[in-house]
Amino acid sequence: MPVPPTSHADDLELLRTAAVAAGIIATGFFRRDVKSWNKENASPVSEADILVDRYLAATLLQARPTYGWLSEETTDNPSRLNCERVFVVDPIDGTRGFLRGEDSWTVCLAVVENGVAVAGVVYAPMRDELYEAVRGGGARLNGQPIRRRRRPGSPPVIPAAGAVHQQLQDAGLNYTRGPYYPSLAYRLVQVATGTLDAVVSRRGSQDWDIAAATVILDECGIDIADVCCGFPRFNKRDIRHGAVAALGDMSLKPLLHAALITVYGCPADEASAVSQTSTDERI
Known part of the structure; x- marks a missing residue:
């Protein structure tokens, strides 16, 4: 299929408009009596998720009928x-927080071209924060270039799971435990603003969790990587990722990557372990 004629900037404009409209729809359900249930993987979904998903599919695919579609709330095609x-x-993104009435949930939209996120929007309607970026064109927050705030002399602020914190403490890192936001995308873009110095996530995040934030962070010069295989690639057959780390301070990279691999491992390690076990059993 030939490359569509629209530019990445055109796609970003479409994503921005759609995200704002989707945020208005979702806000109509926020802090209301919303129907919700658990999916097969035990993660929650609500009627708001489904309605917003249907709106976005209709709007975006009508505007770009040659594009593919990958959404958390749509059966994969x-x-x-x-x-x-x-x-x-x-x-x-952050349905659990949405259902609890927390205000940091987001609408996350990205365009991926040949495996690379080229345009992305992370929109937090209740906080009136719209993060956006286009590949090669910079990143913006509410229309202004994102400038990372600095805190000279202050210990880095890092939110993480308890097991990762234990690894960092055992390694002697001087840092502050950061706030936890239910939306992974929202946590990630806080590294771009300087609110957080690093964000890590366990294995199992999927394309829709990180694609939009990845292009925003990359345009801000923030290192983001799947610790098992490097810079995230998208729209593969398997859309799951290894543990992910976003770093505003590159001096943290060896320690944080090592902690994540220790806690969560990598699929290749497991495959190697299974292969070795099979070999041992044959001896």
Whole structure:
């Protein structure tokens, strides 16, 4: 399929408009009596997620009918693998927080081209914060270039799971435990602003969790990587990622990557361990 004629900047404008409209729809359900249930993986979903997803699919695919579609709330269609550009969507990232009435949930939209996120929007309607970026064109927050705030002499602020904190403490790192936001995308973009100095996530995040934030962080010069295989690539057959780290301070990279690999491991390590076990059993 040929590359669509629209520019990445055109796609970003479409994502921005759609994200704002989707945020208005979702806000209508916020802090209301919303129907919700658990999916097979025990993660929650609500009627708001579904309605926003349907709106986004109709709006975005009507505007770009040749693009593929990958969304947390839509059954996967393998035809996306044949598309050069794909919409990657999380209609409400941080549904648990949304249902609890916390205000940091986001609408996350990205366009991925040949495996690379080229345009992305992370929109937090209740905080009136719209983060956006286009590959090669910089990143903005509410229309202004994102400038990372500095805190000279202060210990780095890092939110993480308890097991990762234990690894960092055992290694003697002087840092402050950061606030936990239910939306992974929102946590990630806080590294771009300087609110957080690093963000890590366990294995198992999926394309829609990180694609939009990845292009924003990359345009801000923030290192983001799957600690098992490097810079994230998207729209593969398997959309799951290893543990992810976003770093505003590169001196933290060896320690944080090592902690994540120790706690969560990598698929290749497990495959190697299984292969070795099978070999031992045959001896």
